[in-house]
Amino acid sequence: KQEVTQIPAALSVPEGENLVLNCSFTDSAIYNLQWFRQDPGKGLTSLLLIQSSQREQTSGRLNASLDKSSGRSTLYIAASQPGDSATYLCAVPHSGTYKYIFGTGTRLKVLA
Amino acid sequence: DTGVSQDPRHKITKRGQNVTFRCDPISEHNRLYWYRQTLGQGPEFLTYFQNEAQLEKSRLLSDRFSAERPKGSFSTLEIQRTEQGDSAMYLCASSPLASGRPGEQYFGPGTRLTVT
Numbered sequence: 001k002q003e004v005t006q007i008p009a010a011l012s013v014p015e016g017e018n019l020v021l022n023c024s025f026t027d028s029a030i031y032n033l034q035w036f037r038q039d040p041g042k043g044l045t046s047l048l049l050i051q052s053s054q055r056e057q058t059s060g061r062l063n064a065s066l067d068k069s070s071g072r073s074t075l076y077i078a079a080s081q082p083g084d085s086a087t088y089l090c091a092v093p094h095s096g097t098y099k100y101i102f103g104t105g106t107r108l109k110v111l112a
Numbered sequence: 113d114t115g116v117s118q119d120p121r122h123k124i125t126k127r128g129q130n131v132t133f134r135c136d137p138i139s140e141h142n143r144l145y146w147y148r149q150t151l152g153q154g155p156e157f158l159t160y161f162q163n164e165a166q167l168e169k170s171r172l173l174s175d176r177f178s179a180e181r182p183k184g185s186f187s188t189l190e191i192q193r194t195e196q197g198d199s200a201m202y203l204c205a206s207s208p209l210a211s212g213r214p215g216e217q218y219f220g221p222g223t224r225l226t227v228t
Contacts, residue, residue, distance in 0.1 A: 034215075041224075042221060043203055046218060049216040098143065098168060099157045099160065100145070100157055100217070103154050
């Protein structure tokens with residue numbers, strides 16, 4: 001059974017810091033992993049999609065890496081800004097299906 | 113590309129009533145997903161369509177829940193005889209099968225259901 005854990009659950013940092021958010025999953029037979037951002041009361045916004053054949057993806061100040069063998073992904077946010085404050089979620093498919101399992105997210109607050 | 117849209121955005125209903133939500137995916141996306149999210153939790157998978165075929169359904173989707181996607185376009189999620197435990201945000205997502213970035217899910221704004 002696929003289980004997804006995100007650490008830390010919450011994080012508060014001053015503006016300008018570089019951050020690492022962690023996502024771990026129990027079943028490494030995944031074909032992709034997706035990172036999302038969610039603002040309070042809103043839907044999810046896709047940040048990065050990593051296919052199983054890839055090691056990392058970059059978009060602007062965001063970089064996501066994937067290590068399937070160890071069941072881990074990290075989201076690196078460079079030079080954090082108050083506008084980055086949100087909940088960050090990762091999702092992986094369950095055992096070769098299209099049933100996606102989400103972590104409970106990391107609530108990030110970047111202080112000005 | 114107008115994104116995924118959901119209607120209504122908010123729904124308040126009394127326990128025992130039936131409700132229906134609609135999702136319009138991005139037009140060229142073959143796959144459509146429904147999720148349920150409660151406060152402080154990640155989205156929880158409910159069901160998934162590829163075109164008009166419902167290919168997976170969570171065990172969480174009891175007999176009171178049904179979803180359809182006629183003609184492989186918009187989808188509806190119906191909850192019959194609502195219970196207070198059904199109060200949640202219902203999210204819809206779509207993804208392309210082959211074009212663009214296959215498998216990347218794009219979410220709608222959600223429908224917030226409150227059962228009183």
